[in-house]
Amino acid sequence: MSEPVDLFIIGGGVNGAGIARDAAGRGLSVVLCEKGDLAEGTSSRSGKLVHGGLRYLEYYEFRLVREALVEREVLMNAAPHIIWPMRFVLPHSPKDRPRWLIRLGLFLYDHLGGRKKLPGTRGLDLRRDSQGAPLLDRYTHGFEYSDCWVDDARLVVLNALDAAERGATILTRHAATRARREDGVWTVTTRNEMTGQTATHRARVLVNAAGPWVGDVVAQVAGANSSRGVRLVKGSHIVTPKFWEGRHAYLIQNDDKRVIFVNPYEGDMALIGTTDVAFDGAPEDVAVSDDEIGYLIDVVNRYFKEKLDRRDILASFSGVRPLFDDGKGNPSAVTRDYVFDIDETGGAPLLNIFGGKITTFRELAERGMQRLARFFPDMKEDWTRDAPLPGGDIENADYATFLNRLKADYPWMPRPLRTRFARTYGTRTSRIVRDAISVEGLGRHFGGQLYEVEARYLAENEWALTAEDILFRRTKAYLHMSGDEQRAFTDWFDGALAKSA
Structure with missing residues (x-):
């Protein structure tokens, strides 16, 4: 019988991928299974923001906001290619929150997290400042503050990629169908959703990072119980x-x-x-x-x-x-914080994760591993705070200089395509372009900015098993392609790649 791995993780969203990366970097053996594609659920359907959560101040979530603001700076350094600053204009309406309250909230937002990289808040005269031009004339005053944009699905993939490069096994399209404690370890059964084949895995610790399905994993897969619960809230x-x-x-x-x-x-x-x-x-x-x-x-x-x-x-x-169920009736008031629940029955720990948000995933993973440290006394110390994600090793996180370097390396590449490659792959752009010296060298053009070399790279290196994985999550190419172009790409993918995989 094979030796059990240290961690078996159920769930390929941002929390599961983040934990896989953190644990693998500590020298632990890790298997992650996801029943669909990476980030196919909640983690690709967010507002695409790394932010402190300005509105959470209204619910006195000062600690959560501070931690998120600190993480905002950490993630900007780790992945400057997929996370970048954005200025937000907040027009003031006298019918809503009073101006003094907004000003106070923005002051706290500027100072709670030790902001270093982003510009602070400033007031706006919307009658004169250009940001007021598209707004109705009755909005005369406003504020401008900073937060960050993120490609959420790529954030998940990059964490999984880093985990795999550090030794983790990532199983997409594999559902965990059963998990039971046997002789002090977990025996987990998985089913390949594309072939129907089943496999058995053994692990010292089981991590339930299934997001909206966390309760199902506790009760139906693991046959366990938890006093914690989640509130499911739809965001469109x-x-x-x-x-x-x-x-x-x-x-x-x-x-x-x-x-x-x-x-x-x-x-x-x-x-x-x-x-x-x-x-x-x-x-x-x-x-x-x-x-x-x-x-x-x-x-x-x-x-x-x-x-x-x-x-x-x-x-x-x-x-x-x-969202972790804290008993609040209003869905908007339910905390965005996270809670861990560890069940040590039979000497085989089960870590359940309730709640969380994209901005704090790295901290969640780090704290989760700290909670598990007593089960792995030889594991390495915390490491992710200062470690770039794949493609994010841009010197001094200076994206503008990096973009100029790409222009010098690929002068033949159209600027929009070069910018998208930079924003998607960062310093790993060369792995996609390879030895191409012209646009024709990128292979078949499917529409928008999607070329054959990129599709092949994603299928070979980033677990893209269907055309949808590429069009909707690894890229957002579907937004720039006609229906006919999407169908043609799907036909090509199913013929050229899926059958040879």
């Missing part, structure tokens, strides 16, 4: 054409006190969201409702001169956030 977004000039985003307040982000997205588009709706269905069946679409459009139209309607929607997506 819509994508429309961008309707303002500039790279800044907007944070607007609805009359129900919720805040909505209106962010530049994929160059010439806008990402608008999110909603907060209690959800009691199966997480895999989540979808944007007509009411949510109407809600988001109405909020935007309350602030902007250019009016949106349903015909402007280019795409939409919805995700289920697994």
Whole structure:
């Protein structure tokens, strides 16, 4: 019988991938299984932000905001290619929160986390400053503050990639169907969702990072119990054409006190969201409702001169956030903090993770491993705070200089494509381009900025097993391709890559 691995992780979202990376870097043996694709659930359906959570101050979540702001700086250094600064314009409406309260909240936001890299808050005269141009004339004053944009799905993939390069085994499209304690270790059965084949794994510790499915894993897979629980809250977004000039985003307040982000997205588009709706269905069946679409459009139209309607929607997506159930009735008031629950029955520990958010995933992983340290007395110390993610080893995190270097290396490459490669792969761009010396050398062009060399790289190196994995998660190419182009790519992928895998 083979030796058990140290950690078996269920869940390939940002928390599971983050723990796999952290543990592998400490010298532990790790297996991670994900029933779908990496980040296929909640972790690819976020608002694409690394932020402190300005609105959480209203619920007195000062510790959570401070920790998130500290992590914001850490992640900017770790992955400057997929995480970059963004300025947010917050127009003030006298009908909503008073101006003095917003000013106080922004002062705290600037100073709670020891901000070093980002510019601070400033007031705006929306009658004169250009940021006010797209807004209705009744909005005369506002504020501008800093947070960060992130490619959420790539953040997950890069953590899994780093984990694999440090020795972890990453099993996508593998569902954990059963886990039982036997003689002080876990025996876990997995099923390959593409072939139907099953396999058995043994592990000293089982980590349940299944996100919205965390309760199902506790009860149905592991046959265990937990006093903790999650509140499932649906958050939906819509994508429309961008309707303002500039790279800044907007944070607007609805009359129900919720805040909505209106962010530049994929160059010439806008990402608008999110909603907060209690959800009691199966997480895999989540979808944007007509009411949510109407809600988001109405909020935007309350602030902007250019009016949106349903015909402007280019795409939409919805995700289920697994928030730790702290007993709050209002979904917007439920904490975004996380909680660990360790069950040591039979000498085989089970670590359940409830809650969490993208910004604090690295800290969650680090603290989770600290909680497990007594089971692995020889494991190495904390290490991820100062370690770049794959492609993020840009000298001094100076992205502008790095982009100029890429221009010198690939003068033949169109600027939009070079920029996207830089924003997606960072210093690993050369692994995609390889020895190409012209656009023709990138192989077949499928539409948008998707070329054959990139698709092959993703299939060979980043667990892209279906065309959807590439179009929707490894890239956002679907937003820039026609339906016919997407179908043609899927036909090519299924013929050229999937069958030879």
